[in-house]
Amino acid sequence: MTKSVETVHAAWGASRAESVRDALRLQGCTDRVVALTHDLSVGPIDPLDPTARRAWFEANLRSDEEPREEPADLAAPWVEATAVGVHPVHWVCLSDAAEHACFLEFVFRMAGRPFDVVDATGLDLPGVGRVPSIRSLGQLRPAEIVAAGLAERRRPFSQAASDAAVAAWTRLRRENAPLRVVRDGHLVSAPLTHFDALLAGQASGERELLIRLVARVLHRVDAGLDQPGQGCRYELLFARILALGEAGVLDVTGPGPGMRDYEVRGPAAGRLASGTT
Template identity: 35%
Template sequence: MTKLEKPVVHVVFNMSAAGSLRHALAHMGRHETVIGLPDDLSFGPIDPPAIDLRARWMEDVLGFERRPDLEQEADQFWRRATDRDVAAVAWVCRRSAMEFAGFLEFVSRIGDHPFRAVDVTEVEFAPRPDRSESTPWRTVSFGHVPADNIVKERLTERQAILTEQELQAYRGLWKRLRAENAPFRVVSDHSLQSAPITFFDKAVATHVTDDWRKCSYVVANCLGALWDDGTYCGDLVLWSRVRALADEGVFEMGGDGVRMRNSSVRLASGAV
């Protein structure tokens, strides 16, 4: 690196993906910094996108345990991601609402400072011998791409500079989503749409029957079905909706009702 070059910082909106990218870069002998966003902007209030407001919402509405260091870590991420003294490379898969929302916030925050982007949405990955896939596959999240695939597919060479038209479209989309300030943001046709708090309820209810089922089983099967349908969300979001539907009398909850593995659920008597 010459004195005129800025240090590269890879900006990733998925903590698992950040770890995989670090391993891939190390394998390639590249000593570049990777930072991961510890927050998920696909749910909760985003107008303003203040982490303290969203943390309280997650605690009050979704029942998430509040991490005492989350706000500090998120603030540090954004300071480093938008630092004018680094050359930022933003990674995104637009099939993941979490990654897409984080990317849109990044595009909004960085303003007119130049950066490069790696969009893995349409990348076709070779079949994996340790999996059942026999044909090339596309990922629903950068977090699902192993380090060896990052290397084999030479993803670091896919860095591109977005056009002004693309940047304006992304900023316009995020401005609209912020104004709507919905409980959830979900992927639809490679774009993000606002969604109500009940958006995942039908999917959850599909996996609940008249017989008792472990809540961890219900959530895992619902996650798998959503992923197969091209929708990616976190397990804790679905678990929050299981508990909410139990509170509303749609489900009957057994066990402690706090941890998925210690709880069971079934349709409540008379529930439609």
């Protein structure tokens, strides 16, 4: 008698996994859904050492929230989703850098074993909810996932595609850059300063709350209005604005510690050239 293989769905991050789970439940599916940990689009990835990554995050990112308690075992979801004896289904939108990086790590850990993928990359959704075109699974509510028929897009991930993904992730791990962004559909390495020019270009000549500049840049990145590179998090932009302030590129004032406790204007060079103060 053949033993049935359990289907386990996986997606990057708790909110995306929860949306996938709720969408499946709306369609009568009770399969397990696993939220994969780590934003692998930022920080060191070779090796994937939690202590080294935590130290890098503390040095290069700036949060506006109270520190959240991490799960006791960050590796457990990965073990659960890639275990021998289950058939995984990975949900992803490859235009999102964090989802893309998570997917490549997932393929790497599967080590050539078969799995299915639900790929929402480049999917247009005319008339579906608030989102005309998907750039991230994080944009979609459960009802929108159902209306878009994403579950019906489930397909086996081919061996050739798996080999290409493993090769791409091996290269990215070897490069071990501070950031990874999506460029022309591919995940590529980028320096810590990747978004600095965009931040300086979007900074107003008038003082404004730092959080407004962060929101404006996040919108441009998320909407695909600026190339190259898609995928960013506010903690990085917050830290880079403060760094640009220290370098004199932007004029940053305020006591901190939160984004609403700072004001910013810039770029400073442009003001000096025009003779304004």
